[in-house]
Amino acid sequence: MLLIECPWCGKRHETEFRYGGEAHIARPExxxxxxxxxxxxxxxxxxxxxxxxxxRWYHANGCRQWFNALRHTVxxxxxxxxxxxxxxxxSVQGSEDR
Amino acid sequence: xTKYSIFSIARNAFSHHKNWPRQWRSPEPQKEYDVIIVGxxxxxxxxxxxxxxxxxxxxxxxxxxxxxGGGNTARNTTIVRSNYLWDESAAIYEKSLQLWEGLSQDxxxxxxxxxxxxxxxxxxxxxxxxxxxxxxxxxxxxxDAEWLDADGVKEFCPIINVxxxxxxxxxxxxxxxxxxxxxxxSVAWGYARAAxxxxxxxxxxxxxxxxxxxGGKVTGVETTRGxxxxxKVGLVAAGHSSVLASMADVRLPIDSHPLQALVSEPIxxxxxxxxxxxxxxxxxxxxxxxxxxxxxxxxxxxSYGQRGSFHVIxxxxxxxxxxxxxxxxxxxxxxxxxxxxxxxxASPLVTKTPVEGLYVNAGWGTGGFKAxxxxxxxxxxxxxxxxxxxxxAPFNLDRFTTGALIDEHGAAxxxx
Numbered sequence: 001m002l003l004i005e006c007p008w009c010g011k012r013h014e015t016e017f018r019y020g021g022e023a024h025i026a027r028p029e030x031x032x033x034x035x036x037x038x039x040x041x042x043x044x045x046x047x048x049x050x051x052x053x054x055x056r057w058y059h060a061n062g063c064r065q066w067f068n069a070l071r072h073t074v075x076x077x078x079x080x081x082x083x084x085x086x087x088x089x090x091s092v093q094g095s096e097d098r
Numbered sequence: 099x100t101k102y103s104i105f106s107i108a109r110n111a112f113s114h115h116k117n118w119p120r121q122w123r124s125p126e127p128q129k130e131y132d133v134i135i136v137g138x139x140x141x142x143x144x145x146x147x148x149x150x151x152x153x154x155x156x157x158x159x160x161x162x163x164x165x166x167g168g169g170n171t172a173r174n175t176t177i178v179r180s181n182y183l184w185d186e187s188a189a190i191y192e193k194s195l196q197l198w199e200g201l202s203q204d205x206x207x208x209x210x211x212x213x214x215x216x217x218x219x220x221x222x223x224x225x226x227x228x229x230x231x232x233x234x235x236x237x238x239x240x241x242d243a244e245w246l247d248a249d250g251v252k253e254f255c256p257i258i259n260v261x262x263x264x265x266x267x268x269x270x271x272x273x274x275x276x277x278x279x280x281x282x283x284s285v286a287w288g289y290a291r292a293a294x295x296x297x298x299x300x301x302x303x304x305x306x307x308x309x310x311x312x313g314g315k316v317t318g319v320e321t322t323r324g325x326x327x328x329x330k331v332g333l334v335a336a337g338h339s340s341v342l343a344s345m346a347d348v349r350l351p352i353d354s355h356p357l358q359a360l361v362s363e364p365i366x367x368x369x370x371x372x373x374x375x376x377x378x379x380x381x382x383x384x385x386x387x388x389x390x391x392x393x394x395x396x397x398x399x400x401s402y403g404q405r406g407s408f409h410v411i412x413x414x415x416x417x418x419x420x421x422x423x424x425x426x427x428x429x430x431x432x433x434x435x436x437x438x439x440x441x442x443x444a445s446p447l448v449t450k451t452p453v454e455g456l457y458v459n460a461g462w463g464t465g466g467f468k469a470x471x472x473x474x475x476x477x478x479x480x481x482x483x484x485x486x487x488x489x490x491a492p493f494n495l496d497r498f499t500t501g502a503l504i505d506e507h508g509a510a511x512x513x514x
Contacts, residue, residue, distance in 0.1 A: 001407045002399070015409050019398035021353065040499040044351035044442050048340035050402045073354075074402045 005081050008063045020056030022046050023068045024088075052079055054088050099295050102206050121287060122294035127301050130327030131159045133481055134319055135334055136306050136342060138162025140171040140282075141459055141466065142334035143289035143300075144474020145481070147205070150296035152475070153482035158298045159328075160290075161321060163305035167286025170336050173404075173436035174467040175359050175381060175393040177372055179216045179277030180241050183232050186492040186504050187445065188239040193489055194472030195276060201471060207288030209280050210386070214371050216277030217246070217254060219421070221266040221377040229272045236274075244273045255371050257424050266378050266420060279372060279383050279391075285470055309346040309456065316346070316455035332457045332481050337402060337437025339460035346453050350460065351498050352439045355396040356406035357464050360414075360433035364388030368424070378417035390428065392418060396438060396464060405435040438463050443503040448476050448490040457481055458495070 002014040028034050028042060047053075053073045058066050070079035070088055080089045100106050100119055110118055133149060135142045138160045149155045162168075178198055180191035202208050220229045229245065236243035246253075248260045251271045260268040290300055301323070308320035309331060318327035333342045337354040364387050374381040379394045394414035397406035411433055419426055441447065441461035446469070448459050459477040462469055476490035486494065497503055 001409065014407055021400070036499045036501075040351075041349070044498040045349040046340070046351060046353055047344075048350070048353055048400065050338070050341050050354075053400060055400065071399075073400050076399075076401065076403055 002076060002078075004057060004069070005078065006057075006059045006062060006065070007067050007081050007083055008065055009059060012059070012062060016059060016061040018058040018060045020058055020066065022048075023054040023056045049073060052090075056084075099291070102208075121291040122300055125299045125301065127159060127161075127304065127321075127323055127326050128299065130318070131299070132157040132328070133330045133332065134158070134326060134328040135160045135332045136319065137169075137334035137336065138166045138286075138290070138300060138302065139169050139334065139336060140167060140285045140289065140470040141336075141462070141473045141477070142332075143167075143286060143293055144470050145332060145334060145459065145477045146298045146300075146474075147289045147293040147296070148475045148478035149482060150293060150298055152478060155482055156297035158293075159326065160293070160298060160300045161304045161306055161319070161326070162300070162302045163322075165302050166290050166300065167283055170436040170438065170466060171282055171286045171470075173357075173359065173434055174282060175383065175391050176279045176282045176467060177216065177277070177374070177381065177383065178211065178280050178468040179274050179372075180468070181216070181218070181232065181236050181243050181272060181274040181277065182506060183235050184504055184506060185239060187506055188236060188241050190472050190476065190489045190493070191469060192239065192241050193475065194469050197471035197475060198280065198468075199276075201288070205288045205292035207284060207291060209284045209288055211278065211280045213276050213278040214383075215254065215273060215275045216372040216374065217251065217271040217273050219251070219271045219373065219375040219377070220269050221375065222269070225377055226269050229270060233272050242274055242276050244275070246271045246273050255369060255373055257368060258373065258421055259423055264420060268421070277372065279385075280467075282467065285467075289474070306342060306345075309342070311346060311453065314454055316453060328455075330455045330457065330481055332459060332477060334459045334477070336460065336462070336466065337439050339439050339458065343451070343458060343460075346451070346456055348451050348453060348456065348458070350447065350458065350495075351442055352447075352461055353400055354402055354437050354439055355399070356401045356403060356435040357393070357396045357438045358406040358410055358433055358435045359391065359393040360411060361385070361389040361391050361431050362425075362428045363431045365390070365428060369422075373421065375417065375421060378420050380414045380417035380421065382418060382422065389431065390425065396440065397435075402437055403435070404437055438466075440464070442498070444506040445504040446473070446493050447495055448473060448480060449486065449494040450480065450484070451495060
């Protein structure tokens with residue numbers, strides 16, 4: 001059972017949240033210029049990190065705000081939460097297990 | 099190696115069953131192999147077996163970071179069926195069911211296939227239409243399928259609650275009589291023994307830590323037991339597929355999630371079929387030991403932790419009691435989680451990759467156990483011929499670029 005700290009509401013039960021998957025997948029600036037393989041990469045290909053993972057959560061049964069979180073995908077420990085549009089508080093690359 | 103038969107049992111009875119030989123060797127890794135299979139679960143071992151049997155390639159190693167069948171092969175709810183909606187899925191899962199039906203004889207190992215019938219319940223008009231459509235699609239594809247109304251459901255599984263007053267009343271069900279369950283450990287052990295008898299090296303406690311390449315072509319793998327050379331490498335690592343593929347800079351459309359299952363205390367025989375419900379979301383069967391075996395959907399978040407959250411179990415038990423009020427006082431004995439590799443279209447990848455000599459068999463998500471024989475059979479063909487068999491050709495990596503997705507979300511008869 002996860003206890004998730006919403007940046008607005010504080011620590012709440014996991015059942016109040018919806019999961020949004022991998023964070024920081026930027027919407028293409030010029031969608032009309034994308035090749036099929038670039039679309040595939042944007043839409044479907046995922047990092048699926050084993051280790052510290054930047055992901056999105058939505059406080060659906062609360063303040064209804066989206067936010068980002070860093071969470072370890074083996075221990076499930078939350079490293080930190082931060083608002084949409086912000087950079088991760090610690091480097092994700094350097095702390096990966098693999 | 100002893101062939102298992104009634105005579106070998108009788109012979110060994112004279113020595114009080116103390117002299118049964120080991121089922122497979124535990125060899126030291128050689129310097130190089132023709133094919134290395136990464137992952138010693140059911141799919142990986144089946145791949146090695148069919149490479150040896152169908153394609154005459156026996157210079158193979160199966161590398162397993164833990165022990166054989168200790169991952170999802172040991173953690174699933176052992177349901178076997180082939181009643182998928184789309185042609186591509188029906189073809190590969192039906193091939194699998196046909197292999198299942200002859201498997202115990204083929205590998206001389208009792209996989210305890212019990213074709214007790216699988217029911218997929220319908221709880222709404224939408225479910226009914228979807229179910230009847232799937233029955234028709236199955237029949238057109240040569241897959242046995244029947245539609246049962248609520249009375250038929252009650253007759254087939256008397257303990258089920260078909261009251262009209264239920265919050266999600268049972269309106270009917272699809273039934274595949276050839277579906278059922280098999281013994282999960284036997285599948286891993288049987289394929290391991292059969293592959294080993296044909297000369298395959300099965301190397302346990304050997305984790306792959308890198309995939310070496312030379313000019314875009316695979317040359318071998320780095321492992322915790324040193325470098326092992328290989329002309330071809332097949333990744334069959336379920337939840338860890340993305341981790342392994344990233345070692346060769348291949349990106350996969352896979353997210354890894356926990357999928358939980360649980361068993362009750364053993365009770366007397368009470369349910370002699372498999373019942374699945376995508377709408378209230380639980381699936382139930384009873385093991386030969388008497389335990390009720392249950393599972394449902396994945397935990398929402400990405401994880402490699404082999405455990406999930408309690409509210410997911412709570413939800414599936416709520417669904418279970420909705421269908422089977424008789425179970426209200428049964429105590430649950432244990433629960434566990436496995437890491438499933440989910441694709442965006444809920445269909446697998448059995449495919450070549452952009453890296454020459456590197457092949458991936460992954461993305462089976464929540465339903466891989468039933469596919470074990472055909473998955474190995476098709477992947478062996480792909481590895482041996484360097485091209486997919488027509489059965490697994492649609493399950494390629496390119497479909498995410500071309501858009502030829504095989505959308506089995508819900509279409510498979512149970513929500514994924």
